[in-house]
Amino acid sequence: MPKITNQYALAALACTGGILFGFDISSMSLILGLNSWNSFFGNITENGVTRVDANLQAGITASMPAGSALGAIISGLFSDRFGRKGAIMAACCFWLIGSILCAASQAVAMLIVGRIINGICVGIASAQVPVYLSELAQPKIRGRLVGFQQWAITWGICIFYYVSYGCSFIGGSASLNTAQFRVPWALQTIPALGLMALLPFMPESPRYLASKNRWDEALEVLADVHAKGNKENALVLAEFKEIQTNIEEENSSSWAELFSGRYLNRTHIVVFTQIWAQLTGMNVMMYYISYVMEMAGYTGNIGLISSSIQYVINVLMTVPALIFLDKWGRRPTLMIGSILMATFLYINAAILATKGHGLNSGFNGNDAVRWIINEDAHSAGVALIAMTYLFVASFASTWGPVSWVYPPELFPNRLRAKSNSVSTLGNWLFNFALAYFVPPSFKNIQWKTYIVFAVFCTVMTVHVFLAFPETKNLSLEEVEEVFAAKLPAWKTRAATKNNRLASLADKIERGEDHGQATKGNLGYTEAPLTAVDSPELEDKKETA
Template sequence: MGAVGVSDPAGDSELSYGKSGFKGLVAEPYLFFLACFASIGGVLFGYDQGVISGVLVMSDFAKQFPTLSTDDTLQGWMVSVLTLGAMFGALANGPIADAFSRRWSILLANVIFQIGSIIQAASINIPMIFIGRFIAGLAIGQLSMVVPLYISELAPPNLRGGLTALQQLGITVGIMVAFWLNYGTQYIGGTGDGQSPAAWRFPLALQCLFSLVLGVGTFYLPYSPRWLMMKDREEEALSTLSRIRRVPQNDHRVQTEILEIKASALFDRETIAATYPGITSPVRLSFESYKSLFVLPHLNRRLVIACLLQLIQQFTGINAIIYYAPQIFENIGLTGSSVNLLATGVVGIINFFSTIPAILFLDYFGRKSLLLVGAVGMGVCQFIVGTIYAVYKDSWGSHTDAGWATAVFIWMYISCFAFSIGCVNWIIPSEIFPPGVRAQAVGIAIGVNWLSNFIVALITPRMLNSIEFGTFYFFLGIYPFSPPLLSLYPIYLSKQT
């Protein structure tokens, strides 16, 4: 297969920068490194999601905060308050990313994340935990919005899907590291009453290290060429584009791409001037940009698609498993903190390795194909898990083989999620909107993701205790809504997608 020409849904015409998939990624080591480094933001996201599930079942944590370990409602709020903060962070970061650049908004998010992480690790009472998780959530929301946006604006059309999917790979790395770190640190001082506070404080403190690495590295990341052009820094935009494409500035592909970026920026600027004559206030213009997403039909339809995709992703129940995996495995008869944390660790490994095919083949097979295949696989696994749960819910102790069979299908469900909607939902919002409102639109879409995440995290503990196997059937009910949504968005994407 030779070099591919891809029609860029973000506004580029036919540009050929090489092959898609694995060969294309190998041929662009500098761009691949930049995307991987920026995806440390995803590591923070995944780590903070994954670490809390292991902390909740540790003996010393239960001793320090007995109310949290016994009150399902309070436990749900503790887990979900991070997602509530993330929703506000994602919504607020659109104007910040436009005003100060994608690059510096990543740095700001890391500063906020450090504060939240330190408060969590040093918590001596429940309010400190809640405040720390909310502050960390603000930063995670910012990063979850700006990292895929930043990567998509750096990437050439033929690699945009794979490189943007590195955000999801970063999330799976964070979850995997958190799960296995929890498995190891539970032995500090023993797993019973003698367990040391370091067993849960150390995992919460370690996330500061990842944030510090990304924060320092931000000073070495390039600006997005599209953002530079938005700020009338045309020469710098051309220089940056040439550097990240690794071709001379006079190369016809770079010249074509920079002209398209310039034309897009000029079109947005003139459209805003014509639509809102006499308005020069950045705050008012930002408000009007948000307003246009809801009142202009062509933008409103795209926003509905982007937001519904985020809602569906969360109501497949993925984070019900990520947040509460140890409790779920314990409920199905995998007793003992070591056993259920080990089973939880397998979730992290499968999640990580199942994301890799999406990075390699997403630009080859397309977004829609992977979404459909993943939806079918996830639906089948959810149905089987719910059915086994219903049959053996009162006799797990004498049917350990049924418990392990349930665990296997949970792992298969994780795999199907990872290569499909787990990756695609980060890519679509940054592809289907014009540059002038892209940051605001992505912020709203990711904000909906976090709001849905918040609801799932809040209701899952009570669902697992009250309707038990019905929890899986509840999340299974969302799958019929996927095909109608998938039929809506291809008009906004290239043939490649």
């Protein structure tokens, strides 16, 4: 059977789950303003116009992240029992069922059920695809490959926004033809079908195989993905030895262990990585960008096209992170991103507070928009949109990719699937809460909504500085030793300057490694290696 072994091709395929999540975000953001949507699912009528009110819209939008929270919970069970590939296949099946229900929905209840099932897919994929890629990737490009998850989300958002925009003209832009939203929901099954067809040709995670004592297969995957099939490659042997060391020291895992004294700190870090990513307010910009455009005075096709620009920015500005994240490191990327986002959110709040005014009823029939820029302050509207674009660019190059890269790096193999389930659960619970919170928030506290998210961005900057250790350039096994050393988070960057895996590979290449995991012999009985070659780290370990 043919095999797909190129790391970048595997990342592109595995991240199809991210594309599907992006599809949902952009389709909802455009569909919200369609007459056909409001007429078919509307629950209130004013002045002869039927529309969906803010509370119902919040509930419909939030149903998908609610399903994703459920998917995140069960994803660890799927992944540990059936493998990373098995979990991804299950996710695709859920997506097909949910999309069919959405496209055929005849009532709000049917639509919500379909979106919940779609959400289960996204929850499983968003939790286990980063695990799969982090366990396949070479340490030097792990951040880049796992960051493809976020890039896939941005591509999904951008592509499907334009697909939905094109479908909005079916029968004419003012038409009540339900094909305007049914066709996009049917088309979103295509990527899932493509991934299901190609999954059999993709390798299983070598660390999952090792955890099931399938050592020959684990070595074969490492060789195929990292060395074009060469099982004698020194780096392959070095990584295989590291995996053996880690696996042989591990016992069976339990969910309760994530909250034990040894791992509680790590659990809090991975959960807050995902929670903070939501509390930046980015998904507010994605789901409800049409609201922001209306506040700035942009409606109709001008508003739709202006909204699409931020999706293009989202795609383009994720690229610098993919290229440089493994050089910049996780900590500085997160802190710079949150500082920039806080700045732009504070500015937007100030613009709206000083150059806008409140409304007694929803603007342009939109019940959630109760605050708009003054008619004589066109430049303020332009500034509001400009700050929104800069906010999106800041998220796309920082918290967007890092929130997927960082959590699966922090736990040992036996707990990785479970820990990523818990961290991703945090993501989707807050995604659900915010999707439901934002329309009523814009309606009731108007511009102060921006202040809420700006404060969150300020607080997360401090939290990252105090609690988040650096992990760049380390193998997944070496990260364990960084935590064992109990260094303050702001001092862990020194531990990433030396690559022990490369040093071990050099020793194997020269025949100087005295363990048995050398060329021609893959047995292993040697005691675990010493800590990362950092004098500060070594001293700290001795006193710990």
